[in-house]
Amino acid sequence: MDVAAVARCVRKSCYVSPSFGDSDLLRRFLRSSLSERSTNSDPTSGRKCLKLRGKIHRRLSFIRPITATDKSISSPSSDCAGETQQINGKKKNIVWHDCPVTKSDRQELIKQKGCVIWITGLSGSGKSSLACALSRALHNRGNLSYILDGDNVRYGLNSDLSFGAEDRAENIRRVGEVAKLFADAGIICIASLISPYRRERTACRALLPQGDFIEVFMDVPLHVCEARDPKGLYKRARAGKIKGFTGVDDPYEPPLDCEIVIQNNRDKGVSSSSSSLTEMAEIVVSYLDKNGYLKTP
Amino acid sequence: MDVAAVARCVRKSCYVSPSFGDSDLLRRFLRSSLSERSTNSDPTSGRKCLKLRGKIHRRLSFIRPITATDKSISSPSSDCAGETQQINGKKKNIVWHDCPVTKSDRQELIKQKGCVIWITGLSGSGKSSLACALSRALHNRGNLSYILDGDNVRYGLNSDLSFGAEDRAENIRRVGEVAKLFADAGIICIASLISPYRRERTACRALLPQGDFIEVFMDVPLHVCEARDPKGLYKRARAGKIKGFTGVDDPYEPPLDCEIVIQNNRDKGVSSSSSSLTEMAEIVVSYLDKNGYLKTP
Numbered sequence: 195m196d197v198a199a200v201a202r203c204v205r206k207s208c209y210v211s212p213s214f215g216d217s218d219l220l221r222r223f224l225r226s227s228l229s230e231r232s233t234n235s236d237p238t239s240g241r242k243c244l245k246l247r248g249k250i251h252r253r254l255s256f257i258r259p260i261t262a263t264d265k266s267i268s269s270p271s272s273d274c275a276g277e278t279q280q281i282n283g284k285k286k287n288i289v290w291h292d293c294p295v296t297k298s299d300r301q302e303l304i305k306q307k308g309c310v311i312w313i314t315g316l317s318g319s320g321k322s323s324l325a326c327a328l329s330r331a332l333h334n335r336g337n338l339s340y341i342l343d344g345d346n347v348r349y350g351l352n353s354d355l356s357f358g359a360e361d362r363a364e365n366i367r368r369v370g371e372v373a374k375l376f377a378d379a380g381i382i383c384i385a386s387l388i389s390p391y392r393r394e395r396t397a398c399r400a401l402l403p404q405g406d407f408i409e410v411f412m413d414v415p416l417h418v419c420e421a422r423d424p425k426g427l428y429k430r431a432r433a434g435k436i437k438g439f440t441g442v443d444d445p446y447e448p449p450l451d452c453e454i455v456i457q458n459n460r461d462k463g464v465s466s467s468s469s470s471l472t473e474m475a476e477i478v479v480s481y482l483d484k485n486g487y488l489k490t491p
Numbered sequence: 492m493d494v495a496a497v498a499r500c501v502r503k504s505c506y507v508s509p510s511f512g513d514s515d516l517l518r519r520f521l522r523s524s525l526s527e528r529s530t531n532s533d534p535t536s537g538r539k540c541l542k543l544r545g546k547i548h549r550r551l552s553f554i555r556p557i558t559a560t561d562k563s564i565s566s567p568s569s570d571c572a573g574e575t576q577q578i579n580g581k582k583k584n585i586v587w588h589d590c591p592v593t594k595s596d597r598q599e600l601i602k603q604k605g606c607v608i609w610i611t612g613l614s615g616s617g618k619s620s621l622a623c624a625l626s627r628a629l630h631n632r633g634n635l636s637y638i639l640d641g642d643n644v645r646y647g648l649n650s651d652l653s654f655g656a657e658d659r660a661e662n663i664r665r666v667g668e669v670a671k672l673f674a675d676a677g678i679i680c681i682a683s684l685i686s687p688y689r690r691e692r693t694a695c696r697a698l699l700p701q702g703d704f705i706e707v708f709m710d711v712p713l714h715v716c717e718a719r720d721p722k723g724l725y726k727r728a729r730a731g732k733i734k735g736f737t738g739v740d741d742p743y744e745p746p747l748d749c750e751i752v753i754q755n756n757r758d759k760g761v762s763s764s765s766s767s768l769t770e771m772a773e774i775v776v777s778y779l780d781k782n783g784y785l786k787t788p
Contacts, residue, residue, distance in 0.1 A: 291622045293638055295630045298730070304601060304635055326590045333592045336637075338601055340676040341590055351668035353659075364651075371648035372669055379637040379678060401647070 200270065300380035305489035306337050308377035309401055313386045314395060315412030316441050317427055318419035320458060320474075324412065325386040327475035332382060335479070337488055340376055342369050344387035353405060357438060363394055368397030377406055382487065390446040405485065409452035410478060416441045418458075454481055511550035561730050590600055597677035602786035603634050605674035608775060610683045611692060611746065613738050614724055617755060617771075621709065622683040624772035629679060632776070634785055637673055641684035654735060660691055667695030673702055679784065688741040702782065706749035707775060715736045715755075751778055758786030 301307050311328065313321045325341045331338045346354065347369055355361040366389050376383035389395050399407040419441065420428040431439035438444045449455075456474050482488050493667050598604050602742075610618045622638045629636040644666055645652065652658040662694065663686050673680035686692050696704040716738065718727040728736035735741045779785050 254762075293626055293640075295623070295626045295636075299630060300637075303630065303633065326592070329590055329592045333596060333600065336600065338597060339675070340597075340672070341592075342672070350671065351665060367666075368648060372672065374647065375637070375639070375669065376673075376676070380635070381672070381674075381678075400559060454517060 307487040308380040309406040310373040310377050311384045311408050313410045314389045316419045318422045319412035321416040325384045327471040331475040339382040342385045365449040366394045374401045390440045392447045410454040411449045411452045413455050413457045520592050534744040604784040605677040606703040607670040607674050607706050608681045609759045610707045611686045613716045615719045616709035616711040618683040622681045624768040628772040628776050636679040639682045640787045663691045687737045689744045708746045708753045
C-alpha cells in the first residue's frame with residue numbers, strides 16, 4: 195500500500211498500519227533504532243542494545259508506527275473494501291469490517307472509559323500486587339477492569355515465546371495489542387509487565403488514543419527488589435541460572451515522562467503491607483477519577 | 492514440568508499448559524494428527540492435510556491440549572510459586588499470579604456471563620454481518636459484547652502473520668486465547684473467523700470452561716458464497732491470484748456438533764437484508780438467554 199492508499203484508508207475513526215515494510219524509511223528507522231540502542235552497555239542505565247538478530251521481520255511489526263488516530267480504534271475504512279491490504283510489508287487479502295456498536299456505545303453502557311494502565315518496573319517491584327489491589331479498588335467502586343499479567347499471559351497467548359530479546363519484545367507487543375482491544379471494549383485494562391525498554395512501552399502507548407495509555411512506574415531500587423526476591427529469580431540470575439535477567443545482566447530503562455510514579459523502598463515488599471498497597475491503588479484510582487475514566491460511585 | 496508437577500499445579504480453578512514439548516506422546520500426537528489430516532484431499536469435504544512444514548514448534552503451542560478445568564480461567568496455582576515453569580516444552584521463569592477479583596465477581600458486576608460465540612463459515616457466508624447484528628442486539632438488551640473479527644485482528648495483534656497454513660493456525664490460536672481472556676473478563680466475546688479446520692476450533696473450545704464456547708456455523712453453500720463474493724476474493728482466488736483460499740484450493744471442515752447452525756442461501760447475502768440478519772442474531776440471543784448468559788432485560 196503506498197502513501198496515497200494509506201491516506202485513502204484513513205477515516206477519522208480509523209487506524210491503519212502503514213506499510214514501511216521494504217521502504218528506505220524503514221531501513222533508516224531500523225538502523226537508527228539499532229545504533230541508538232547500542233550507545234550504552236550499562237545494564238541498569240537502560241541504554242544497552244536490544245539485539246535484533248535473526249528474524250528481523252518479526253520485530254518490524256513491533257517497531258512500526260501504528261497510531262490510533264481517533265477515539266475509536268475498532269473502526270471503518272470503507273474505501274478499503276475489496277482491496278488487497280498491505281500490512282507489515284506483506285500483501286494481505288483482508289478487509290476491515292466496521293461494526294455499528296462503537297467504543298462510545300460500550301462506554302455509555304458500562305459508564306466508564308476504557309483505557310490501559312501500564313505498570314512497569316523491575317521484577318519484585320510490586321507490579322502484580324498493585325495490579326490486584328487496583329483491580330479490587332475499581333471493583334469496589336463498580337468499575338470493570340481486567341488484568342493482563344506478564345507472567346500469566348505466558349501460560350496462554352504467549353506460551354510460544356521464549357525469554358530471548360526478540361520474543362520478549364513480541365511478548366510486550368502482543369500484550370499491548372490485546373490491552374488496546376480491552377480498552378476499546380470499554381474496560382480498564384491493567385497490564386503488568388517488566389517491559390524494560392522505553393521504545394517498546396512507547397510503541398504500546400502509540401496504539402491507544404491520546405491519554406488512554408496511563409504508564410505507572412514502580413520506582414523501587416534494584417537492591418530493594420533483590421532483597422525481596424519473592425520468586426527467587428534474582429538469586430537464580432546471580433547464580434547464572436537465568437540469562438538476560440532485567441537489572442542483573444539486562445537493562446531496565448525507567449520512564450522519563452510517565453503519568454504516575456510510585457515509590458516503595460520497604461525491604462519486605464508491597465505484598466506484605468495491605469495498607470500501603472491500598473494507598474498505592476488509591477493514587478491510580480484518583481488519577482482515573484480526575485481524568486474522567488470512572489463512573490460516579 | 493513432569494506430570495506430577497502438573498498435577499501439583501492443578502487446582503480446581505486453575506488451568507495449566509502441560510509440557511508435551513519434546514515427549515514421545517507429542518510426537519505420536521503430531522504424527523497421528525498429520526496422517527488424519529491427509530486422508531482426503533477434497534477441498535470442500537474438510538479432510539485435506541493442513542501442512543505442517545517448517546517451524547513445527549510454533550504449531551505445537553496450538554495443538555497441545557490446554558484445558559480449562561473449572562469455571563474460572565484466570566486462577567491460582569499456589570504450589571507453583573517460585574518454581575521454574577515448563578510451558579510448551581520450554582523452561583520459563585514465570586510464576587502464576589492470582590488476583591482477588593474473580594471472573595465470578597466481574598460477572599456479578601455486569602450481570603451477565605462471559606462466553607465466546609465462535610462464528611465459523613466460508614468467506615462471504617455472513618460471519619461479520621452476523622457478529623455485528625448480534626453485538627447490536629446484545630447492546631440493545633444492555634449486555635456488553637466485543638467482536639474479534641478475523642480480518643480486523645490481522646491489522647493489529649496478528650499483523651505479523653501471513654496466510655500460510657502455519658500462520659493461519661497461529662492466527663486462530665491467538666484469537667482463541669484472546670477470546671478466552673475476554674470471556675474471563677465477563678464479556679460476551681464474538682469471534683468471527685473462517686477457522687476452516689475442526690481441530691483448531693476444537694482446540695479453542697478446549698480453552699474455555701464447559702458450555703462457554705458456543706460455536707455458530709454459517710451454513711451457506713460454496714456456490715452461494717461465491718456468487719455473493721462481497722470482497723471479490725473468490726474471483727481473485729479462481730484467477731490464481733490468491734493461493735490456499737478456503738473452499739477453492741483449501742478445505743473447509745463443517746462442524747459436526749456445533750451449538751447453532753444458521754442457514755442462509757439467498758444469493759444477495761445477509762448484509763442486504765436487515766430483517767434476516769436480525770432474525771439470525773435473535774437465534775443466538777435466544778440461545779444465550781436460555782442458557783443463562785444474559786442479564787434480565
